[in-house]
Amino acid sequence: MVLTARAPDGLTAQQLPLPSPLAGLGFEPGADSMLADWGQITTYLTSVAEASPLVRLDTLGRTTLGRPFLLLTITSPANQRRLEALKRGQRLLADPRGLRFATLDTLRATQPAVVLIDNNIHSTEIASSLMGLTLAYQLATDPALTRLLDSVVVLIVPSMNPDGLDTVVAWYRKYKGTPYEGGPLPWLYHPYVGHDDNRDWFMVTQVETRLVTRVLYHDWFPEVVYDVHQMGSNGPRLFLPPFADPVNPNLDPMLVEATNLVGTTMASALSDSGYTGVAQQVTFDLWWHGGFRSVPARHNMIGILSEAASVRLESPITLTGDALRQPARGVNYPAPWPGGTWRIGDIARYELVAARALVRLAAQQRQAFLDRFVTLGQRAVEAGLQGDPFAYLLPPGARDPEARARLATVLLQSGVEVQRAESAFTADGQGYPAGTLVVPMAQPFRAHAKDLLEPQRYPMIEGKPPYDVAGWTLPFTMNVPAVAVRAPFAARLAHVDTVVVPPGRIVGTGDAFELDNRTNGESSAIAALLAAGQQVTVAGENVFVRGPRARAILSGLATRRGFTARATRAPGRAGVTRRSLPRIAIYQPWTATIDEGWTRWLFEQYGIAYTTVHDSDLRVGKLRDRFEVIMLPDESAERLLNGVDSTRIPSQFAGGMGQAGSAAISEFVRGGGTLVCLDGASDFAIAQLSLPVTNVLAGEASGPQSSRFYAPGSVFAAALEGQPSPITLGVSDSLYVYFQNGGAFEVRSPGRVLARYSANPLRSGYVQHAERIEGKAALVEVPVGRGRVILFGFRSQFRGQTQGTFKLLFNAVLLSGL
Numbered sequence: 001m002v003l004t005a006r007a008p009d010g011l012t013a014q015q016l017p018l019p020s021p022l023a024g025l026g027f028e029p030g031a032d033s034m035l036a037d038w039g040q041i042t043t044y045l046t047s048v049a050e051a052s053p054l055v056r057l058d059t060l061g062r063t064t065l066g067r068p069f070l071l072l073t074i075t076s077p078a079n080q081r082r083l084e085a086l087k088r089g090q091r092l093l094a095d096p097r098g099l100r101f102a103t104l105d106t107l108r109a110t111q112p113a114v115v116l117i118d119n120n121i122h123s124t125e126i127a128s129s130l131m132g133l134t135l136a137y138q139l140a141t142d143p144a145l146t147r148l149l150d151s152v153v154v155l156i157v158p159s160m161n162p163d164g165l166d167t168v169v170a171w172y173r174k175y176k177g178t179p180y181e182g183g184p185l186p187w188l189y190h191p192y193v194g195h196d197d198n199r200d201w202f203m204v205t206q207v208e209t210r211l212v213t214r215v216l217y218h219d220w221f222p223e224v225v226y227d228v229h230q231m232g233s234n235g236p237r238l239f240l241p242p243f244a245d246p247v248n249p250n251l252d253p254m255l256v257e258a259t260n261l262v263g264t265t266m267a268s269a270l271s272d273s274g275y276t277g278v279a280q281q282v283t284f285d286l287w288w289h290g291g292f293r294s295v296p297a298r299h300n301m302i303g304i305l306s307e308a309a310s311v312r313l314e315s316p317i318t319l320t321g322d323a324l325r326q327p328a329r330g331v332n333y334p335a336p337w338p339g340g341t342w343r344i345g346d347i348a349r350y351e352l353v354a355a356r357a358l359v360r361l362a363a364q365q366r367q368a369f370l371d372r373f374v375t376l377g378q379r380a381v382e383a384g385l386q387g388d389p390f391a392y393l394l395p396p397g398a399r400d401p402e403a404r405a406r407l408a409t410v411l412l413q414s415g416v417e418v419q420r421a422e423s424a425f426t427a428d429g430q431g432y433p434a435g436t437l438v439v440p441m442a443q444p445f446r447a448h449a450k451d452l453l454e455p456q457r458y459p460m461i462e463g464k465p466p467y468d469v470a471g472w473t474l475p476f477t478m479n480v481p482a483v484a485v486r487a488p489f490a491a492r493l494a495h496v497d498t499v500v501v502p503p504g505r506i507v508g509t510g511d512a513f514e515l516d517n518r519t520n521g522e523s524s525a526i527a528a529l530l531a532a533g534q535q536v537t538v539a540g541e542n543v544f545v546r547g548p549r550a551r552a553i554l555s556g557l558a559t560r561r562g563f564t565a566r567a568t569r570a571p572g573r574a575g576v577t578r579r580s581l582p583r584i585a586i587y588q589p590w591t592a593t594i595d596e597g598w599t600r601w602l603f604e605q606y607g608i609a610y611t612t613v614h615d616s617d618l619r620v621g622k623l624r625d626r627f628e629v630i631m632l633p634d635e636s637a638e639r640l641l642n643g644v645d646s647t648r649i650p651s652q653f654a655g656g657m658g659q660a661g662s663a664a665i666s667e668f669v670r671g672g673g674t675l676v677c678l679d680g681a682s683d684f685a686i687a688q689l690s691l692p693v694t695n696v697l698a699g700e701a702s703g704p705q706s707s708r709f710y711a712p713g714s715v716f717a718a719a720l721e722g723q724p725s726p727i728t729l730g731v732s733d734s735l736y737v738y739f740q741n742g743g744a745f746e747v748r749s750p751g752r753v754l755a756r757y758s759a760n761p762l763r764s765g766y767v768q769h770a771e772r773i774e775g776k777a778a779l780v781e782v783p784v785g786r787g788r789v790i791l792f793g794f795r796s797q798f799r800g801q802t803q804g805t806f807k808l809l810f811n812a813v814l815l816s817g818l
Helices: 021-025 038-051 083-096 102-108 127-141 164-177 194-196 207-220 253-272 342-365 366-385 402-414 448-452 518-533 550-560 593-606 615-620 637-641 660-670 683-688 803-814
Strands: 003-006 055-062 069-075 113-118 152-157 223-231 244-247 301-308 317-319 338-341 390-394 420-421 425-427 431-432 437-440 483-485 493-495 505-507 512-515 535-540 541-547 565-568 575-576 584-587 611-613 629-632 672-679 693-695 716-722 734-739 745-746 752-764 779-783 789-790
Touching: 021 038, 021 127, 038 055, 038 069, 038 127, 038 164, 055 127, 055 207, 055 518, 069 127, 069 164, 069 207, 083 102, 083 207, 083 366, 102 342, 102 366, 102 402, 113 207, 113 342, 113 366, 127 152, 127 223, 127 342, 152 207, 152 342, 164 716, 194 253, 194 593, 223 342, 253 301, 253 342, 253 366, 301 342, 342 366, 366 448, 390 402, 390 448, 390 637, 402 437, 402 518, 402 803, 505 550, 512 518, 512 550, 518 535, 518 550, 518 803, 541 550, 550 565, 565 611, 584 593, 593 803, 615 660, 629 683, 629 803, 637 660, 637 683, 660 672, 660 683, 660 789, 672 683, 683 789, 716 779, 734 803, 745 752, 745 779, 789 803
Parallel strands: 113 152, 113 223, 223 301, 505 565, 584 611, 584 629, 629 672, 672 789
Antiparallel strands: 003 055, 055 069, 069 152, 317 338, 390 437, 390 483, 420 437, 420 493, 425 431, 512 541, 512 565, 535 541, 535 575, 693 745, 716 734, 716 752, 752 779, 779 789
């Protein structure tokens, strides 16, 4: 449901009793040490929309924690009266295949350009939440801007994470005036993904991402997206495009040049206004896919990023002399900042000048923006018709049908065209059955689809490591076969709007049931069965289930998640049995660990119950009385042990688990518990429990120095090893794993290697000195006393993208004790 606030019909811009931000908030946005919470922002923007015929305020939905998620639409009254027609026009411009010349001529004469500006996606980067209020007010009142609004529609997201904004504001207010003013938060500012809320824009796992994705690729199709951020404190005052190299090969040169034009125009406006410290072509590249400015770029939209130097949340800082780390003066940094006191008001002013320049440029060059948008779509279609590839195919028969449906849904959510074959066909000499999903490359959003479906080969530039990850190929990470078809082919195809999981079922008769455990849905079923007190037995390479509620539970989940269970009357095979769900603890350090949040999110998607524990819970000891499984998220051994220093954070959050917590974990394992260590946490267990394991990469993965191993986020090949284990039950012998400066192990008895990295392991992304991990262990189980430790050297649940290795994590917590 979309709820709307707007001015009564008949009001004109000259009749506005419009409250200023000062009047609405009680302080000027950007004043030292003053922040607005989401209630204040919502109240103020509602009053603006009710007073001004230029401003419309929509509630697109609810956030993760239930707050209203808002979108401002600011344009002329005439445009406000025809918003639905404008949206239809944008859709035609975005997909020129159905655009007639006469229609294009009409749109060129009447259609405004559309700009979307997002604020405060990273909640500690809070200045933009204030800047957006001032921008909205000025767009509605400043004649220099209001006269442009016939030619431009400005969409403003006041905060991309209202839950996090309130979290940060409450934290700052609580500790304002104390030694901890402006210090780090001990928890994630998004309930699940923290800083990764700007890494979710192609996977679309979070509710906030889904709301804005709908605006971008189904409702409005803006020509320009401006993503407003902050960065570290001691470098340039503001970054704007042009971006640094390398350029992703799927980005059209015309789009790159247009991005340069817009960024340079914004930087020039800042220079004209006397602002210094504006840098271009540093740090932030055009390779990475997944952020709010990079996914729109694969949809022919100009993606602009600004990164302003931060303060201490809201408190001013002073930087002089050696404290500054600025580039040398040059063509990309012509006016270094002289140093001095830097305030949140400075950040907001820089961002405001840049945003005004963008609106002015889009309005003044309206036709050029529209023409470029159409041309980029046409060029994408033409490139797809040339073939190589002509299309990608997702045949039926994936190991996990739910993962295949999820991959297709990811594409559809982002506006990519997906078709289904209604009969068998042949492509590149290979036959494919009816039901095969076809992703044609002759479509406007070709770059997005192609970049998600093909392997990446990052061109390493000396001294310029990737800004974020280097590879992200979804067919690999999700374990879904995708076939690149090079040449055109003929097939009877139908467009699809949704792809659902083919319903699974129970086959056979009997009161016992057999599962192959090949799908993630079967892990969800095992969790539900154990939670209901049903009998689950691991015997050989299968799972056997009995119990009065087993049929009903399996029937419902098989239908929904697409797996098959076999009913049998045969007596159960000998094996190890459970009749209750393991009591699982997820350790949440006071270091705002993103990996911990993703793990909680994943378990909730699959119905795996857990308990969150903190440092004090560990230090109490007797953990085995409360839990069978404890999971440590990816975090360095030092941070797990020592946490954040008490000079930076209140004492109740400082110090990590300490030696008392470490000793309690050791006692837990030796008493029969299972300790699951994700990535960096493996180093903690190796040292604290004296495991017969060496991480050959310990200390190696901290940077891109030429002598060190370096893999900043890539897909590697691995293979299972040895006899079947409950941890690897149902997993294919060869698999793709996601590696981000993780671990590679040498193992001594009695440790057991469950999976190894392959020779020449890189499949997508970048790796430096791959020989250092070839043949090394990627997944290890070590018996300790009556318990066990499981070490993951890779990211089994990375950003919700790695359906192909979720199973290993699920098995580790559900079945490892069997």
